[in-house]
Amino acid sequence: MNKKKIIAPLLSAAILFPTATNVFAEPNKPISSVKSVEFVGMDAPDTSDKKSAMYSEASLLVTLNDGSQKNVPMEYKSLARPGDVINGKTVGAAHDVNGNIIKNKDGKPIVSTAPDANTILSVNGKSGKLYLINHFESMPKNEIGNMPKALYLNTVEQDKKTGELKITDIEPIDFSADGGVWTPCAGVLSPWNTHLGSEEYEPDARAHEANPEKSPVTEFARNYYQDLEVIGNPYLYGYTTEVTVHPNGKTKAVKHYGMGRLSFENVTVAPDNRTVYFGDDGSYTMSFMYIADKAKDLSAGTLYAAKWNQTSDQNGGSANMEWIKLGHATDKEIKELAESLTFSDIFETTNDAAYAESNGFKRVKTSGKDEWLKVKPGMEKAAAFLESRRYGALQGATSEFNKMETLTINKEDNIIYMAMSNIEKGMMKNSNDPVDDIQLPRLRAGAIYEMNMAKGQKDRDGNPIDSDYVVKNMSGLLLGEDLASADADGNTAHPEKVANPDNIVYSENLRTLFIAEDSSMHTNNFGWAYDVDTKKLSRIISAPDGGEVTGLQAIDDLNGHSYLMVGSQNPGNIGYIDLPSTGKSKK
Template sequence: MNKKKVIVPLLSAAILFPTAANVLAETYQPISSVKSVEFVGMEAPDTYEERSAMYSEASAIVTLNDGSKKTVPLEYKSLARPGEVINGKVVGAAYDVNGNVIKDDKGNPYVSTAPDMNTLLTVNGKSGKLYLINHFESMPKNEIGNMPKAVYLNTVIQDKKTGELKITDIEPVDFSAYGGIWTPCAGTLSPWNTHLGSEEYEPNARAHEANPEKSDVTEFARNYYQDPNAIGNPYLYGYTTEITVHPNGKTKGVKHYSMGRLSFENVAVAPDQRTVYYGDDGSYTMSFMYVADKAKDLSAGTLYAAKWNQTSDQNGGAADIEWIKLGHANDNEIKELAKTVSFSDIFEVTTDAAYAKENGFTRIKAAGNDEWLKVKPGMEKAAAFLESRRYGAILGATAEFNKMETLTFNKADKKIYMAMSYVEKGMTKNPKDPVDDIQLPKLSAGAIYEMNTSAAQKDRGGNPIASDYVVTDMSALLLGEDLSAPDKDGNTANPDKMANPDNIAFSEKLRTLFIAEDSSMHTNNFGWAYNVDTKKLSRIVSAPDGGEVTGLQAIDDLNGHSYLMVGSQNPGNIGYFNLPSVDGK
């Protein structure tokens, strides 16, 4: 059977920055004339060519206000490749503290093959410039070990008629004032037009203190500072980052210490521009909420951790959510603490259970660390913001979530969607764990949860929470399906359902949740479109075999065009589809 397709072939050691042709332009209609959009999914790849490529055979049915319809194929194009030189700079290269490219002994730059987040934004409205911020989640290791990671600002030009994009310049974002960037994973565009990023898998400060010379933090520091005698500081890493892009193309990057320290996958900001929810990736992780003192300013606020009070173990499970206040802080005070304190300054530790029970210790299992801890007098603030998960567990918050990934807001319905890539480990019944709040059947293919928010809520201590967007409950919205045995293509999860959701992004106008997979259960990872009203799930893109789908960003209107940023890593791509747009009225 002859199939119409647009395929981007795999290139050796290269990452493509794909785009999509302007679907709306194919209808020759202005945004205001489009009433609705329905995605028509593609079949799973079934040839070697398809399985080795980043491609789409999906389409969109565009319904106009006059009732007429047009079916438009989705198309996928390339922007740039890591290792390629743009305006004298190498895409995806690692940089040291002085802004120099880090090279091997043959003079070749270390180049990432793991792009993750894309944030496309405009400065000064329609007449302003476009910029694209990219995360590069990992780097090849050198003889020292752990390498500094990279975040890039790309200058972009847009064809106002077709919507096609082109990168004309790239520049690494400077985080030298903060010790560089640690494992930047997902991110989002804030409501006030800044990029909110992440530092995933925060280094274990207890393990570092036990052997600082051999820790991955020290490896990182020696590469970043180009100093063989440097000793790393774990408390410099594990934060939400924020990048402001100025009209002249200059950037300012900060880390928000007052938002706590954990394994940030991404953050999602409520419509009040003050309330923020986190994805905390890894095993035995925790759900957090942050309420900033001021709108559009994340430099000071109150941090809360969630308690899961289970109400059902059926269909992915459900729970009422209770919030435990960890503390209030501002960035500057926690940044100063991060420079000076160590793990042993904050906690007492024992391995003697009998002694621990008699002397006020608490057994926790945060991030898989099964340990007896007690906060030292006067160190509660340091514990809350430098060891947020450990401190939350001591206070009774649930530290049993597994592979909690990205979150995204549905503003119209006041809901949040959360990807849980694997419902395993701490989320199953484990009577030997210190606590066992979450007791769900194992679902390796994962789930997406829906959380409802409400105003006039109180924390566990009975104190009002100063937000109209407090999560009150959560339940599974969309489930993967484990197979009892691999199918003929090697899938261990149903290929016609999503598996191991990672990046998710919601389009308000399309009423569509876009889902990117990071799965070993599908032979190829897929990207999906899920309409939250019709409940229709459509496969819209397939990544190369071994490649994780990454970098989702749904853009409803950018100078008259709509985009879905989407790519893959290992092998890598970063890019977007142009999508039909729906009249905001």
């Protein structure tokens, strides 16, 4: 049996664990290691009060090697909500390029209700300060249009004895060097103690160039720069972001232009601290791998895109993954291209199929757009890194994934888990698509996939790939289940299975995959704990009706306490659940 250490789930903030002594309430009894930890799930909400609340009624059954057991309840505690004022500053408010709060015509701050991506990090080790970085993914509709989004640095105090957390100050993180931040979605703590974030749903540079004055990118830029004459640049958005927090609480934020431009949901980093995998959200999207030149430095590296070679259409489907090299680049050189090029500088286009076929054009379908494209001479690098999905499709990579969400890594088993919120559209058999690599039965409730990594892999051209962590195959692990008709509670997906998985995060100590839903198929969205050894799925959290579960982060040890960060969007909430810690254990 696997021995595990308890982790604390945190809703929109954190879940923490006191000591094993507290758990068993016998101070003079020697602490033995944990034999097993089992999540005991909760029922779906059955009253109007529960359906409108963020709460947990789940528990943890802890068994020690001497046979002692304790059932420990999980309880949600709120840290902050959008619109709260902390140290005179408004949680979730939008800011312009100069750091001023953007207000509507009534003079009120425009405040996001969509917190995501909680990353707690410690500066200077155990004696250092604690900070929480979170994203605010969207801003509400308002009379001044598309808004700059926000990342916040929260100063956090931790009660070293109980593990309780409290936010004492907040500051917006400055992205003025890169034109602000666009739709920040999920994020992770890097192995080198920085925050790796995302810019989801990159703006379409082709559509922008066709009508820049009316483009949402220009609307965004005018609100960010408070300048009604500025024209936006779509190539400034759609990248992995990285935030470094210094001991004095100052931050440095960068965008990694050299990692490619796409609809980043999040990234996950392999144990070599060089190999990185991406979640590319939306319809007709692509799977990418990036291998940095140096460990713990993402500023230069090689970008690959995957081709799905299907081996089965059962249980969510399975495939061997073939990697196509798109190119090598640095952040600096791609940023220079981003600041100087337009879509028409990079591609030729046509709508005449007969002309296209005889003049070197290729038909591709990416982000739901069916196009005939040809890269202009000398523009291969610009295409690869500014239009990664379009260029990948031109090179033969599979651009048929649908609602590819977050990824997380199980280092011990050499597995990456990937959430696919819906299996439909490009993932179904489509004879009218330019290519039809993925041919699966429709599953609106979605699935979790596992991707096995291996050494000694070669790319499509037969060249060795410089990484020991290359995904070689992919298959369904955990599936939702569509219902033929809604049940008595209004669910259109089986209520005891996942529906539209979105955020996922893996705890190495617990050997548990935590799963957050963004679904309209369950009447309430849930958070789940999935034991990868026993295959037990337990419902552990319920979000308010209409809200999704977001911002997962598993923290196995922070000054002797463990946490699972969890958030809620629309309505927004940041909070945590206190749970007992059982001390160190081994598998």
